[in-house]
Amino acid sequence: MKFGGVTALNDVTFDVKKQEILGLIGPNGAGKTTVFNVITGVYQITSGEISFDGNSLAGVKRYRITQRGIARTFQNIRLWGDMTALENVLTATDTHKKSGLVSGLFGLPVSRREEKRDKARAQELLDFIGIGEYADRLAKNLPYGVQRRLEIARAMGAEPKLLLLDEPAAGFNPAEKVELAATIRKIRDAGYTVLLIEHDMSLVMKVSDRVVVLDFGQKIADDSPRNVQDDPRVIEAYLGVPEDAS
Amino acid sequence: MINLRDKGAEIWERQGRLGRIGIAVGGVAMAAALPFMGGTILNTPIADYESVLVYPIAMYVLMAIGLNIVIGKSGLLDLGYVAFFAIGAYTMGLLGTKTSLNTWEILPIGIAMAMFSGIILGVPALKLRGDYLAIITLGFGEIVRIVALNLGALGRSEGIQGIPTPPGIFGIEYAFDSHRIYFWTLLILILLAIWMVRRLSVRRAGRAWESIRQDEDAAELLGVPTFKYKVWAFVLGASVGGAAGVFYASKTLFIAPDNFTLQISILILACVVFWRYGKYLGCNSRSGNSWLPTGSNSFLIRRPSARVRLGVGNHDESSS
Amino acid sequence: MIGNFLDQFWSLTFGGLSLGFIYILIALGYTMVYGVLRMINFANSEIFMVGTFATIIIVRDVFNFTQTSEYATGFRLWLILGTALVFAMVVSGVLSMLVEIVAYRRLRRMNSGILAPLISAIGVSMVLAESVRILTDSRPVASPRAMEKKFLGQFFDAGIRIDNTIIVISALFLFGVLITFVNKTRMGKAIRAVSMNPNAARLMGINIDGVVSATFLVGGLMTGAAGFFYVLKYENTSSNIGFELGIAAFTAAILGGIGNIKGAFYGGLALGLLETYASFFLGTQWKAVTVFIVLVLILYTRPNGLFGEALTQTRA
Numbered sequence: 001m002k003f004g005g006v007t008a009l010n011d012v013t014f015d016v017k018k019q020e021i022l023g024l025i026g027p028n029g030a031g032k033t034t035v036f037n038v039i040t041g042v043y044q045i046t047s048g049e050i051s052f053d054g055n056s057l058a059g060v061k062r063y064r065i066t067q068r069g070i071a072r073t074f075q076n077i078r079l080w081g082d083m084t085a086l087e088n089v090l091t092a093t094d095t096h097k098k099s100g101l102v103s104g105l106f107g108l109p110v111s112r113r114e115e116k117r118d119k120a121r122a123q124e125l126l127d128f129i130g131i132g133e134y135a136d137r138l139a140k141n142l143p144y145g146v147q148r149r150l151e152i153a154r155a156m157g158a159e160p161k162l163l164l165l166d167e168p169a170a171g172f173n174p175a176e177k178v179e180l181a182a183t184i185r186k187i188r189d190a191g192y193t194v195l196l197i198e199h200d201m202s203l204v205m206k207v208s209d210r211v212v213v214l215d216f217g218q219k220i221a222d223d224s225p226r227n228v229q230d231d232p233r234v235i236e237a238y239l240g241v242p243e244d245a246s
Numbered sequence: 247m248i249n250l251r252d253k254g255a256e257i258w259e260r261q262g263r264l265g266r267i268g269i270a271v272g273g274v275a276m277a278a279a280l281p282f283m284g285g286t287i288l289n290t291p292i293a294d295y296e297s298v299l300v301y302p303i304a305m306y307v308l309m310a311i312g313l314n315i316v317i318g319k320s321g322l323l324d325l326g327y328v329a330f331f332a333i334g335a336y337t338m339g340l341l342g343t344k345t346s347l348n349t350w351e352i353l354p355i356g357i358a359m360a361m362f363s364g365i366i367l368g369v370p371a372l373k374l375r376g377d378y379l380a381i382i383t384l385g386f387g388e389i390v391r392i393v394a395l396n397l398g399a400l401g402r403s404e405g406i407q408g409i410p411t412p413p414g415i416f417g418i419e420y421a422f423d424s425h426r427i428y429f430w431t432l433l434i435l436i437l438l439a440i441w442m443v444r445r446l447s448v449r450r451a452g453r454a455w456e457s458i459r460q461d462e463d464a465a466e467l468l469g470v471p472t473f474k475y476k477v478w479a480f481v482l483g484a485s486v487g488g489a490a491g492v493f494y495a496s497k498t499l500f501i502a503p504d505n506f507t508l509q510i511s512i513l514i515l516a517c518v519v520f521w522r523y524g525k526y527l528g529c530n531s532r533s534g535n536s537w538l539p540t541g542s543n544s545f546l547i548r549r550p551s552a553r554v555r556l557g558v559g560n561h562d563e564s565s566s
Numbered sequence: 567m568i569g570n571f572l573d574q575f576w577s578l579t580f581g582g583l584s585l586g587f588i589y590i591l592i593a594l595g596y597t598m599v600y601g602v603l604r605m606i607n608f609a610n611s612e613i614f615m616v617g618t619f620a621t622i623i624i625v626r627d628v629f630n631f632t633q634t635s636e637y638a639t640g641f642r643l644w645l646i647l648g649t650a651l652v653f654a655m656v657v658s659g660v661l662s663m664l665v666e667i668v669a670y671r672r673l674r675r676m677n678s679g680i681l682a683p684l685i686s687a688i689g690v691s692m693v694l695a696e697s698v699r700i701l702t703d704s705r706p707v708a709s710p711r712a713m714e715k716k717f718l719g720q721f722f723d724a725g726i727r728i729d730n731t732i733i734v735i736s737a738l739f740l741f742g743v744l745i746t747f748v749n750k751t752r753m754g755k756a757i758r759a760v761s762m763n764p765n766a767a768r769l770m771g772i773n774i775d776g777v778v779s780a781t782f783l784v785g786g787l788m789t790g791a792a793g794f795f796y797v798l799k800y801e802n803t804s805s806n807i808g809f810e811l812g813i814a815a816f817t818a819a820i821l822g823g824i825g826n827i828k829g830a831f832y833g834g835l836a837l838g839l840l841e842t843y844a845s846f847f848l849g850t851q852w853k854a855v856t857v858f859i860v861l862v863l864i865l866y867t868r869p870n871g872l873f874g875e876a877l878t879q880t881r882a
Contacts, residue, residue, distance in 0.1 A: 040467050066469035078464040080457050091453040095469025101478055104449035105442060115449060158469045323681060325688075370866055377606045378865060380684055385813065385858040396851050508809075512688060519685065 001031075001038055001045050001217075008034045009217045013048075016162065021184060021194045023208030023225070025201070027238055030214040032197045033075065036164050039195075040072055041065045053161065066095055069161035073151040073168060075197075081140030085131065085150050088139050089122040092157030122157060128190075129153040129183065145176055149183075156187070163187065165196045169203055181207045205229060213237065277433060302513075304432040305490050310517035311439045312486025318518050319443075319452070320479040321459030322372070323380035326387025327514055329367070330360040330484040332506035334491020336394060339406035339501050349412035349496045353489065360488025361481045368480035372473060387511050395503040405502030409495050428497050435493070439486050446482075455479055571846060576724030578842050584730040584799060586838020587737035591792035592815035593822070593830040594744065595662070595785035601761035601825035602781045603674070608687030609665050611812020612694035613786055617658040617793020618803035619698065622709045624650040625797075631710040638712050646712050647798075651736070655790040662786025663779050665690050671775070691808070699805035706804035709797045733795045740791055741831060744784065748827060753780050761825065810854055814841065817861040 001009040009031045016022050024032050037043045038050060041062040050057045057065060071092065080088055097118070099111035126132045129149045134142055139150060148168060155163055165184070169177050177200060184207050188194055198204045204211065205225040213221035213228060215237040221228050228234055309331060316324045337356040341347050347355075371382045394400045401407075446452050454475040457465035466472045495501050571578075592614050599607040625631050629638075629646050638646055669686045717725040748754040759767040760777045768774055796811070797803060818837040822829025837857070844856040 042463075042467070062466045063469050063471050066467060071469070072467060074464065078461050080460040080464070082460060083453070083456055087453060087456075091457050091465070091470065092468045094450045094453060097450055099450065101446065101449075101451040101475070104451055105445055107445065111449060154468065317681075323684065370862070374865060377684065381606070381816070382862065382865065385861060388813075389855055389858055392851075392854055509692075512692070515685065519681075 001034060001043060001047075009038070012214065012217070012219045014212050014219060014222055016193060016195055017210075019188060019191065019193050020209040021188050021196060021207055023204040023211040024195060024197045024214065025199070025204055025211060026214035029216075030237075031217040032214055033166065034217075035214070036072060036166055036195075036197065039065075039162075039164065040070060063095070066158050066160070069159070070164065071155040071158040071160035071162075072164035073148075073155050073166050075166040075170065077147050077151055079139040079147060079150060079154070081138065083139060084136050085126060085139055085142065085146075085153075086119070086122050086135040088150060088154045089125055089157040090118055092154045093118040093122055093159070095158045125153045125156050126150075128156075128186075130179075144171060148172070152183070152187075156192070160192065162193045162195060165194060165198075167197055167199060169198055169200050177203050274433075274437065278430060304429055304436065305494060306514060306517055308432060308436050308439060308490045309487055309514045310521060311436065311443060312483045312490070313514050314483075314518050314521065315443060315455070315486075316479050316483040317515065318521070319447070319459065320455040320476060321462075322476060322479060323376065323383070324480070324483070325380050325384035325508075325511055325515065326367075326390075327383075327483070327487055328506050328508070328511040329387040329390040330364065330487030331491040331494070331510065332390050332394065332503075333360050333363050334488030335495040335501050335506070336400060336406070336491075337488070338492040338495035339409050340400070342409045342495065343406055348410065349492065353492050356492035357485045357488045360484040360491070364481040364484030365477065368477040372476045372480065384508065384511070387506075387508060391503050391506050391508075394506070401502070403503060405500060405505075406495075407500040409499050409501070411499070412496050428493070432490075432493065435489060442482070451475065451478065571843075574724075574846070576722045578846060579839065580721075580724060580726060580730050582839035582842030583835065584733040584795070584838070585842060586835035587734055588792045588795050588799070588834075589811075589815045589818045589838050590741065590831055590834030591737055591788040591795070592811060593819040593834045594741075594827065595789040596816050596819045597822075597824055597827060597830045598757070598781050598785045600819070601827075602757060602778060603670075605670070605683050606687070606816070607782075607785070608684065608812075609669070609690040609694065610662070610785065610789055611808035611815075612691045612698075613658045613662050613665070613808075614789045614793050614796075614811060614815075615698065615803065615805065615808035616661055616694065617654040617790035618797050618807065619707070619793075620654040620657040620790065621650045621794045621797040622707060622803065624653050625712050626710055629712065631712050633708075633710050635710060635712075637714040639714075643713055647732075650797075651791060651794045654794040655787045658790025658793060659783045659786035662782045662789070666778060666782040671778075674778075695805050695808055702805055704805070706802050708802045711801060713798075729798050733799060737791070737795065740788065744788065745827065747784070753777070757781055757784075813854070813861075814857045817857055817864070820861065821864050 001012075012031065012035065014022075024035060026032055034043070038045055039052075039057070041057065041060060045058065052065075052068060052070060055068070057068075060068070080091065083091070097114045099108065099114050103111040123132060123135055126135055129152055131142075131146050131149050131153065134146055134150075139147065142150065148171070152163075152165065152168060155165075168184075169180050172180060181203055184194060184196065196204065196208065205228075208225055211221070211223065211225050211228040212219060213231075213234050220233045220237060221231050223231070309327065312330075313324065313327050316322050316327075334356040337359045338349065338352050341352045341355065342349070367383065367386050371379055371386070374382060394405075395403055454465070454470050454472075457468075457470055458472050458475060462472055494505075498505075592610065595610040595613065596607055599605060599610070625646065628649070631638075637643075669690045670683055673683045673686060713729065715727055715729050718728050718731060719726050746754075748757060756767070756772045756777050757780065759770070759772060760774060764774060767777075792815075796807075814837060815834070818833035819830050820833070821836060822831065822833025837860070840860065841853060841857060845853055848856065
């Protein structure tokens with residue numbers, strides 16, 4: 001993936017297997033968010049290919065990518081503050097509705113049915129994540145931890161097959177991180193595939209089935225958490241090499 | 247200063263279904279009674295009170311509801327809204343004088359023409375962001391006026407005269423000076439428009455528009471077909487403007503390009519801005535000032551950051 | 567038609583060039599403010615209009631020229647032209663700064679989004695235009711001719727008029743001064759820094775408010791000069807010329823890439839020539855439509871303009 005003269009991702013190739021939790025780590029600037037942006041269609045790849053469920057994602061419009069089953073959370077929370085928590089999730093569940101503006105206007109049965117169904121589903125998701133009681137509060141008024149979890153619930157509302165979590169633990173204290181790890185595993189067990197960017201090493205290692213490490217736009221490791229932890233190249237990327245070791 | 251809008255919202259929330267129906271009916275009744283409340287004190291130098299109620303007040307309220315879909319709900323800067331008003335009016339003017347169709351038959355055609363131009367403007371323009379959308383829409387509004395000014399078929403600067411008034415329905419006559427009848431007709435249109443917006447607000451469309459307004463990129467990434475809904479906002483807003491235009495032409499009996507200036511777009515915009523920061527009837531008192539020299543109107547426009555709470559609200563349209 | 571056009575080509579071109587330079591100067595007002603604040607300074611068109619009136623005030627009221635006065639020559643002529651130019655520039659520059667303080671500054675502090683400043687700008691525009699309209703009784707105002715518009719020479723059958731020449735040379739000079747200012751002076755560098763990264767600039771100790779004021783001042787100075795040149799060339803003005811010329815200059819700024827000073831140069835020239843040629847073929851009443859269509863075409867095919875930033879990019 002090139003931007004003008006800068007190569008952000010250089011031959012980064014990896015697969016995500018169904019119902020696994022794949023951790024994506026690397027020092028700052030390694031290209032992790034770029035990977036997310038490429039997958040969700042924010043950037044069009046300049047070379048190589050990207051496919052999901054057997055179909056190529058190249059040139060596909062972003063909302064269609066979501067319809068195909070990929071949804072994400074954002075590193076800096078991007079909720080729709082003036083809508084309630086429930087409405088935030090509902091907007092995501094709208095992705096798969098068959099009814100639209102015209103049927104909504106005339107109150108056609110299909111619209112009413114889908115609306116009812118999705119409202120229940122949205123509440124269900126909020127409960128699943130543990131913030132069900134906040135359903136009717138405006139998103140901008142929610143506490144930080146609740147907002148982060150709402151981001152996840154919202155992404156899940158789009159019924160994704162692949163859920164991209166962008167630093168979901170940012171700003172959490174250790175207790176909250178433990179809870180989050182459990183939640184992520186719960187999500188996986190419910191049938192979702194998770195791709196996770198995170199800076200907190202212990203969280204990533206504990207929760208991931210597999211870890212991919214990026215550094216300066218290149219993949220330098222792709223293995224189980226244990227092996228990646230011991231990989232000298234990974235250690236070097238994060239900590240550097242001692243000066244006298246050349 | 248009591249915040250009338252939030253107070254109104256509180257009262258509304260607390261009511262049960264019956265209470266809300268009661269308030270709504272009461273509000274409509276009050277609005278319907280407006281023509282009787284004027285007396286001669288509220289006459290302006292160029293027109294008397296009841297005429298002013300129809301235009302600009304009722305017309306502007308109707309158009310503000312339309313423009314609100316575009317700017318208020320979806321966050322799209324449209325500075326050329328008067329174009330749809332003009333298209334509706336000229337459709338009425340041309341068809342009314344050249345064919346035997348009457349106002350009621352021309353109304354859907356006028357609305358369709360306006361919606362069509364909403365698509366023509368929207369599809370290219372909505373690919374642009376923020377300020378640039380504003381400029382393009384402003385240009386569109388001006389172009390419509392200039393074309394009307396220079397095309398022989400549209401009467402150039404003299405416009406179109408002799409536009410017929412609507413034929414009577416249900417035994418009600420539409421003479422050009424029966425302002426009340428027009429007012430009540432417009433009131434019905436206003437209620438229809440409000441109904442339309444409310445219905446859409448609580449469904450997918452409303453959510454789509456809100457999410458686009460607050461964070462369009464996030465919306466797209468969470469499955470909202472943003473472009474489609476932006477165009478829809480334009481088209482629906484245009485339909486309301488077109489309807490207003492048809493009635494305008496049918497009432498004032500003659501139209502000219504000078505009736506459709508940028509200034510009107512700006513005034514409707516000001517109505518929407520005041521509405522969102524002020525009261526539902528904020529637009530009414532704004533347009534009621536139409537006899538003031540334009541300079542002071544623009545002064546009012548200049549301080550949208552000063553959130554002026556205007557007017558008295560009947561019921562709160564918390565849908566905005 | 568074509569034959570006629572070819573005959574008149576050079577004289578049309580010279581006219582188009584001087585119009586182009588007027589557009590460049592007004593476009594600079596838009597482009598510099600956009601570069602620094604990412605905001606369209608809608609009121610710039612009325613600042614131009616005020617500049618034209620400032621010029622007429624000097625020529626007609628201070629130097630007491632009338633329609634039947636004798637032309638001035640020699641030193642007196644340059645004195646008159648110089649005074650009018652400087653006065654127009656100063657008036658417009660100061661007015662531009664005032665507009666920023668009154669209409670935009672508070673909104674900038676409050677971080678009010680894009681709608682409020684735009685409405686405020688339109689409001690200022692209307693206030694200025696309306697005030698002048700009331701003062702002029704809604705009628706155009708003619709400027710007496712202080713300088714004899716003689717021909718300096720011939721170029722391929724087309725006469726080179728002195729006023730067009732003055733405009734081109736002076737505007738070029740002003741543009742050169744601006745480039746030097748932006749590239750070589752401290753304030754110029756500060757302006758460039760703020761337009762690239764306001765937060766970093768602030769952290770480096772740059773006074774943002776000062777830079778913004780300076781930007782509006784400089785933009786206003788250029789726009790005021792354009793006002794002078796306009797009156798020199800067309801010898802009249804009215805309260806509503808701001809809008810038409812403003813849109814045209816804005817289109818020029820976009821054509822060259824908004825925020826880009828070099829772009830304003832090419833955009834302005836291109837638009838001046840384009841408009842002059844189009845007027846010849848289509849008649850002047852369709853001028854505004856032509857310009858608008860050009861604007862639309864640019865925005866859809868090359869939204870970056872020739873040198874500028876993209877207008878359709880989304881952030882993620």
